[in-house]
Amino acid sequence: MADTISDLIANIASTYATDTIFILGKGPSADLIDPQVFSSAMVIALNDAEQIAPADISIFHADWAKASIAANGYRSRAYLTSTDFTAPLRQVVHVEHTPLTQESTDLMMQRFQAGVLVIEDILFITALQVARKVAALRGRPQTIYMVGFDFNFEAGHTYSERVERDFAAGSEADRRLVFTMQEFFFINALYILKGSELEVKHVGAKPFSVLSPTELNHMFGRRLDAPEDGHPRKVSVVAELTTNHFGDRLRLERMIRSAKASGADHIKLQKRDVDSFYAPEQLTAPYVSPFGKTFADYRHQLELSRDDFAFVDKLCRDLNIGWFVSVLDEPSFRFLQEFDPPIIKLPSTISEHRDYLDYVSKNYTRSVVLSTGMTDDAYERWVLETFTSCEQLILMQANSAYPTPLEDCGVGIVRHYHELSKVHPHIVPAYSSHDFGWLGSALAVAAGARMVEKHVKLGNTEWAHFDAVAVDLTTPAFKDYVDHIREAERIVGEEEKKVNSSEHHKYRRKAS
Template sequence: MVSFSRQISDIASIYATDTIFILGKGPSAGEIPPSIFDGSLVIGVNDAERIQPTDISIFHADWVKAALEASGPKAQLYLTSTDYRPTEGKVIRVPHESLGQESGDLMMQRLLSGPLVIEDVLFISALKVCLEVAKVRERAQKVYMIGFDFTPEAGYAEMAGGHFETGDIQDRRLVIGMQENFLLNALYMLQGSQIDVIHVGNRNYSAASVADIVERDFPTARAQASSQSKVAVVAELTTNHFGDRDRLERMVRTAKAAGADYVKVQKRDVATFYSTAQLSAPYRSPFGQTFGDYRRKLELTADDFDFLDTLCRKLKIDWFASILDEASFNFIRDFNPALIKLPSTISEHTDYLAKVARVADRGIVLSTGMTDKNFESWILETFKDVPTLYLMQANSAYPTPARDCNIAVVRHYHTLSTTNQHIVPAYSSHDEGSIGSMLAVAAGARMVEKHVKLGNSEWAHFDAVALDMTSSDFCNYVNKIREAEIMIGSEVKTVAPSEHHKYRKAP
């Protein structure tokens, strides 16, 4: 059986930030824009996952079990003393310690040095998990406690389904008052520890209000939540999952946590796409001694695509694939991806491209690496009837030198889009870092694509240009795209609220 520490480590490794949210059910939880939680570990108590999907849920009461069975599981991991068996997600059975008249001190002792148990005061167990995350990450964590309002009269944040908890308001007031006292005790005891606990609310001990974290601590998330013209960010996995479902899942989860809108994979029919000589050529990889051994192992099967589709639906992130040949196009249509990608690799395969254009019933993402103005004219005519054409400036050097990025082409595609409503300007970033993509957004790109990987593999294609998902690189990239959106702002010239010049007359 995989240990508690290992499972916590696996979940924590998905996220690049050192921010953790503990989610309660107070009404203030409903005032937080969901985008604030993106990219951070979220721990829910009782059935709080019905307000905002959590990574870890902690409970012991049978009414919570009934609520989760009715609404369906939304967490990756459940810590519970019950016999709850979710259809999705893993469970660790943890003993429940009831809180008696003399056992409060023991509960606080367990927080700092004792074993993990499910405490009656559930946020104490959640704080214990946060300490474990700090331990496996080997660095301090900032922990925001949201939805712990300690106002029983105010009710609960809006959530999916009904509420199954019983008890009158007087009983709840006594219980909540007792819990608030334990929070004060925990805040004191955790000073100087590896977790900096920030209670979000309007109590005298609250380190931040809801407005503080929305406006001050997470301004990018606020702007993203209010944006009406969000740039779509694609995490380009290529075949860096290496045909391994566990690796694929981790990459998808990390992309979602970083704030990506899509993940993209590839599909090709290896037997027909490459020649016999190419497949039999020597190639060193963990999968064999030939290039054919390598390419066949990287391809996702039908079951793998079913797995990918189910995972993306669960995580609420879209997926699509670069489809390099007709056999793969026929294969992939059964899985109903959000879009179809036609990569630069096959720009010369005009018969295939034209066939896709004739039957396309969804958006087409088309990269233009290794092509010129003549190809553009052919594409504009051939794909004039597709529902949406994401026309993607790309250079097929990995990495692309700065002098060859030609971001101005994105501006040209933006101009085309003003008279061709089905065209969406886009940019495929094979250059290093984020500046090219930020400039593309300023030039009018509504989609940007970035290669990603999971660690370094010398034998894998294009790893030199990919951002490593075991670090914060891709999360930082997405944040830079959102920052570019904020800075671009509106084309309408107005006096900004920040312009408080002393010589300007008051209106």
């Protein structure tokens, strides 16, 4: 079992590059935290606190927690439990539960100091043991934010409002005793951990709290509904998720939330009909992945289902971020139409599939993003002659090398598309960044791009192949990219020449 727990923790910890861990309880102060705060760091939830925000690991031993988690739809990647709990497509590790009695309180704290991992009645002790294992695996200290631990019993206001139904049993007197006891053990744990590999920061309004929920939001969150500087945005930034969600809905959710928190305007996914898109010999070829032994096993796992796309649609509406899809074949195009997409993308990968592209041009009249990697001016002429009925034709300059050499980025092509847009008003210039960093995209904005796209991923895994230019959402890299695009927008400004309020004449002509 020890190896299983270590492997589980190592796999999840490798997803994140930050040395931050959130331990999530259900106190009402959790409602004051922007859920996006949790998007790019490891989250350990206690009992059914995963209702508040998706978690990496949930820890519980009570049957009521098992019932609540099952009823609310499994929002953790993995579970540590002593029950007979099972969860579809989730890893479950069964760990011994050691009950707390009046005589065994010292033994629990002794286990805590010794680093023994069992499921304690005081669940945050177990969560802190997990955090210690993460610190050991990473070989460096970790900062732990304790969120939703109010240790305050008030009848009718015990739990977060995001917890739709309280499954917990017990009388009010029992609960009051539990809250009081937990606070005592928390203070004791803080004392034990002084100078250790864990820096524990309580978020709340207690004397031992290090910061308030508002301060945590300022540290990790970002208000994105309106630019803080008051400047309107003209450039849409797209976080291209490709298939880096691996068909894992929880991973997908975290990527979308992270993209939103970084400032993206849209996220983009992919859809293809695996069985018809690839040749039979490709599908049967051996391929090493956690999903099977063939390339077909791997590709089928990466494709999102109808329920997955419905989930994406609702989540993006809730977060106020757009989404669209690279649609690689006719079956996928027909499939996506039930979601009434305002935008679809036709990627460079299928630029030679003229029959399919022509089919889309005749059957879709809204906005089409068309990437032009591996094409020339003859293709451009064909596109302009073919896509005449769409509301917008977003011509996206791209080079299909990953990474793209600087001399092949072709920002001048964006300027060419900008000139085309003066003749063909439905054309929108755009740029797909397969180069490293932000400079090419910022120059594209200066050349007239009104949409820029960057590939993103969520940490690394030992088996997956990521293209070299995908930026990691668990680091500040994508937020930095977005910030540079916003700065480029401001520097470019308007095309109409006028006197700005910042200007003044050093030498004014004297009145006669």
